[in-house]
Amino acid sequence: MGPGRGHTGDNRRRLGPLSTCNVRPLDRLEDYSRKLEDHDFSIDVDLGERSELNVINVALNKMVESMRRLGQRRCTRSATRFAGSSNLMASVAKETSDAVQGTAATVSGLARGAEDQVNSMMVASTTINENGGPR
Numbered sequence: 001m002g003p004g005r006g007h008t009g010d011n012r013r014r015l016g017p018l019s020t021c022n023v024r025p026l027d028r029l030e031d032y033s034r035k036l037e038d039h040d041f042s043i044d045v046d047l048g049e050r051s052e053l054n055v056i057n058v059a060l061n062k063m064v065e066s067m068r069r070l071g072q073r074r075c076t077r078s079a080t081r082f083a084g085s086s087n088l089m090a091s092v093a094k095e096t097s098d099a100v101q102g103t104a105a106t107v108s109g110l111a112r113g114a115e116d117q118v119n120s121m122m123v124a125s126t127t128i129n130e131n132g133g134p135r
Contacts, residue, residue: 025053032060041068 025047032045044061047053 024048025050029056036064041071 028045028047032043035043041064044064045057047057
C-alpha cells in the first residue's frame with residue numbers, strides 16, 4: 001500500500017493529524033477511480049461534506065454525468081443506425097421476394113403456354129391421322 005492508503009498507525013504518524021480525516025475519503029476516491037478505469041460510470045462519488053473535498057466531489061460527478069450522457073447518445077445513435085440497417089435489409093428482402101415471385105409467375109405462365117402448345121399439336125396430329133394423313 002502506498003502512503004496515505006492504509007489504516008495503520010505508521011501511515012497516520014507519517015501523514016500527521018489530517019490522515020485520520022482523509023484516509024476514508026481518499027480510499028473512496030481511489031476505489032471510484034478504479035471503477036472509472038473499468039468504464040463503470042454507474043455510480044457517483046461521495047467524498048463527504050468537507051469543503052476542500054466537495055469541489056473534487058462535484059467536479060467528478062459532473063464529469064461522470066457528462067460521460068453517461070455521451071454514452072447514452074452513442075448507444076441511441078448506434079440503435080438508430082442498427083434499426084435503419086434492419087429496415088433497409090427488410091425492404092431489400094421484400095423487393096427480392098417480390099421479384100422472385102414475379103419471375104416464378106412468369107416461368108409458370110411460360111410453362112402453361114408451352115403445355116397448351118404441345119396439347120394443340122397433339123390434337124392436330126391426332127386429327128390429321130384420323131383423316132388419313134396429309135393430302
